[in-house]
Amino acid sequence: MALPRSQREDRKQLLTHPRDTPTLRPYAVTPESAFPYLIWTLALMETSIRPARESDAVDIADIYNPYVLGTCISFETEPVRAPEMARRIGETLGSSLPWLVAEASGGVVGYAYASRWKSRRAYRHSVESSVYMNPAHTGKGVGLRLYSALIEALRASSVHAVMGGIALPNASSVGLHERLGFKKVAHFEQAGYKEGRWIDVGYWQLLLA
Ligand SMILES: CC(C)(COP(=O)(O)OP(=O)(O)OC[C@H]1O[C@@H](n2cnc3c(N)ncnc32)[C@H](O)[C@@H]1OP(=O)(O)O)[C@@H](O)C(=O)NCCC(=O)NCCS
Secondary structure (H helix, E strand, O other): OOOOHHHHHHHHHHHHOOOOOOOOOOOOOOHHHHHHHHHHHHHHHOEEEEEOOHHHHHHHHHHHHHHHHHOOOOOOOOOOOHHHHHHHHHHHHHOOOOEEEEEEOOEEEEEEEEEEOOOOHHHOOEEEEEEEEOHHHOOOOHHHHHHHHHHHHHHOOOOOEEEEEEEOOOHHHHHHHHHOOOEEEEEEEEEEEEOOEEEEEEEEEEEOO
16 A cells, blocks of 8 residues: 555655654554554565566566557567567576566566667667566555665666666656656657557666766
8 A cells, every 4th residue: 555645755754864754744653554554564574576587477567568458568469378588588688687576466567677778789788777666566665666676786786777668657667767867868759659649758868877
């Protein structure tokens, strides 16, 4: 369960500026007010991040295909079947790039992976990153944990530049990228056409030290 946005903002301020909180509203701690925090904490505690396996392909395709078929977030237009998804996972892991899944209650609830940005040799330290959550599990901090883990895995490798391409508008993806320090570096107008309309694509970039 997500915290109300106002409480999430207050929580963020408390964590970021512990001594600078004169404008915060004081909370009377009651069982009712503590309940969302308890659920949120339990949800985060029971979610684990681990490397993907080819056997996750069915779960990953189940998360991805509704975005393919029902939104302009993915520019693919045909559902990806499990064998093809397994091939993609194997190809990524075989290229020494990370593919991670978030698992809760025994099921995959989200995934993130990196792919080569371009094939020519001088681009070898650049990747494109992607992240998809099961909509039932968004807004709980899991996407942030998952994408942070991907960035850390890339930081530990020889990757220098991470590019995130976002079909616009997409407030949650833009928010997630900027939360992790990505900066907008490009905006291509009408680069895609899907569901009867032209779609702009923005690129956000994170340089790793
Ligand atoms: C984008 C996505 C991965 C975010 O995952 P999530 O689990 O919902 O995100 P979290 O709850 O961990 O939130 C992390 C941060 O993202 C941002 N964010 C999340 N939802 C947001 C929203 N609706 N509006 C603005 N920012 C939002 C915030 O900065 C948030 O940090 P905060 O909680 O400190 O404010 C998820 O919404 C998703 O799968 N969307 C559909 C697929 C997609 O768009 N993938 C990206 C393709 S480019």
